[in-house]
Amino acid sequence: MANREEVILNREFWYLGFVNCGLQDATRAMRDWLIPQGFQMPVIFDADLSSALTRLAPGEGPQSLLIECRNGWTAVFDELDEPPSQIVENITQRVRCRGVVATCVPNTISKGKNTGTWGATQFLLYEDHPTEFRNLGRSINVVNMCGKWEIHLSEDPLPAENPDWFRARAVRNRFTFRHLTSLLESLGIHAYDKSFYTKNCAYFAPRPIEGPTAAERGKVKINGVSIERGAMIVSYYGNHNE
Numbered sequence: 001m002a003n004r005e006e007v008i009l010n011r012e013f014w015y016l017g018f019v020n021c022g023l024q025d026a027t028r029a030m031r032d033w034l035i036p037q038g039f040q041m042p043v044i045f046d047a048d049l050s051s052a053l054t055r056l057a058p059g060e061g062p063q064s065l066l067i068e069c070r071n072g073w074t075a076v077f078d079e080l081d082e083p084p085s086q087i088v089e090n091i092t093q094r095v096r097c098r099g100v101v102a103t104c105v106p107n108t109i110s111k112g113k114n115t116g117t118w119g120a121t122q123f124l125l126y127e128d129h130p131t132e133f134r135n136l137g138r139s140i141n142v143v144n145m146c147g148k149w150e151i152h153l154s155e156d157p158l159p160a161e162n163p164d165w166f167r168a169r170a171v172r173n174r175f176t177f178r179h180l181t182s183l184l185e186s187l188g189i190h191a192y193d194k195s196f197y198t199k200n201c202a203y204f205a206p207r208p209i210e211g212p213t214a215a216e217r218g219k220v221k222i223n224g225v226s227i228e229r230g231a232m233i234v235s236y237y238g239n240h241n242e
Contacts, residue, residue, distance in 0.1 A: 012053050016191050017076030017084035019091045019099040020128075023068035026076075027202040029094040030064065030087070034204055043203040049194050052201045053077065061206050068200040071188035075197060085124065092126040093135055099126035102184060102191055104177050107144050118144040121175050123183055131155070140183075142175040151175065160186035 019026050027042055035041070045052075049067065056063050056079055064087055065077040076091070078084035083101050092099040100123070107119025120143040127137040132155075141152040149171035157163070160183055168174045181192060190196040 012056075012077070013192060014103065014105045015078070015081070015083045016102045017078070017088040017099065018069070018073045018102075018189050018191070019076060019088055019095070019097055020073055021091070021095045021097045022072070023066060023074050023200050023202060025095050025097075026066050026074040026091050029091045030066065030202070030204055032094065033090050034064075038207050039204055040207050043205075045201050045203065046199045047201055048199055049197045052199075052203075055201075055203045063206075064204040066202040066204075068198045070190070070196050070198070073189055075191075083122070083124075088124075088126055089134060089136070092128065096128045098128050098187075100124065100184065100187065100189060101126075102180055102189075104180060107172070109144075118146065119149075119172065120144065121177060121180055123175070123180055125155075125158070140175050142172060144172070158183065158186070 027044070031042055052065060052067055056065055056077060058079075058081075063079055064084070067075040067077070069075050076084045076087050078087055083103050085101050088099040088101050091097075102124075103120050103122035105117050105120045108116035109118055110116075120141070122143070123138070123140045125137040125139065127135050129135065131137055136154075138155040138158055139153070141150075143150055143152075151166070151171050151174050153166075162179075165179050166174045184191050
C-alpha cells in the first residue's frame with residue numbers, strides 16, 4: 001500500500017499514530033493511563049494487520065489498538081474515525097519518546113454535493129520533551145475548511161522538508177500525500193507499507209457496563225405494555241396523520 005488511491009480506499013489508514021518505543025512500553029503507558037478511567041486490562045494477541053484492525057468495531061465505544069512495527073516504532077489506531085492525537089501525546093509524555101500523527105483524508109465533497117468528506121493532509125510531531133504547547137513540535141496542516149483550503153504551520157521545519165512544497169500556487173498542493181509519506185519515511189516510518197507492521201498487538205476497551213440489553217433498549221413501556229420504539233413512532237405518526 002504505497003499510493004494515494006489505495007489510501008483513499010482504505011479508511012483505516014486515514015488517521016494514523018506512531019510512537020517511537022516498543023510495544024511493551026507503549027502498552028504499559030496506555031494501561032497506567034486507561035485502567036483508572038474504567039478500561040479493561042489490555043488484550044495481547046498476534047494477528048496480521050487486516051485481522052487486527054477488525055477489533056476496532058464501530059459503535060462499541062472508545063477502543064484503541066497498538067501494533068508493533070519495524071524500526072522501533074509502535075502504531076496507534078483509535079476507533080478509525082479520528083486522529084489518535086490524545087493517545088500519542090499521552091504515551092510520548094509518559095515514555096519520553098517522539099511520536100507522530102499522520103492524517104490523509106480524501107476530499108470528496110464538491111459544489112452541489114451534500115455528502116462526502118472534507119479533505120485534509122496533516123503531520124504532527126510530538127517531541128520527547130516539553131515544548132511551547134505541551135510536547136507538540138512541528139505541525140503541518142492543510143485542510144479544506146468547508147470549501148476553503150487553508151494551511152497552518154508551527155515550529156521549525158524538519159530537515160526532510162523541502163521549502164518548495166509550500167510555494168505551490170494552490171493551497172491544497174502545498175502538503176500532499178507524497179509530501180506526508182516523505183516526512184514519515186525520513187523518520188523510519190513506512191506507514192502505508194503493510195510489511196512495516198508486525199503481528200504483535202495490544203487492544204484496549206472499556207469495561208462493560210451492566211444495563212438493559214439491546215432488545216430491552218429498543219422497547220418502551222406505556223401503561224404497562226412493552227412496545228417496540230420503532231412501532232411506537234410509526235403508530236404515533238400514523239394516528240396523527242389520520
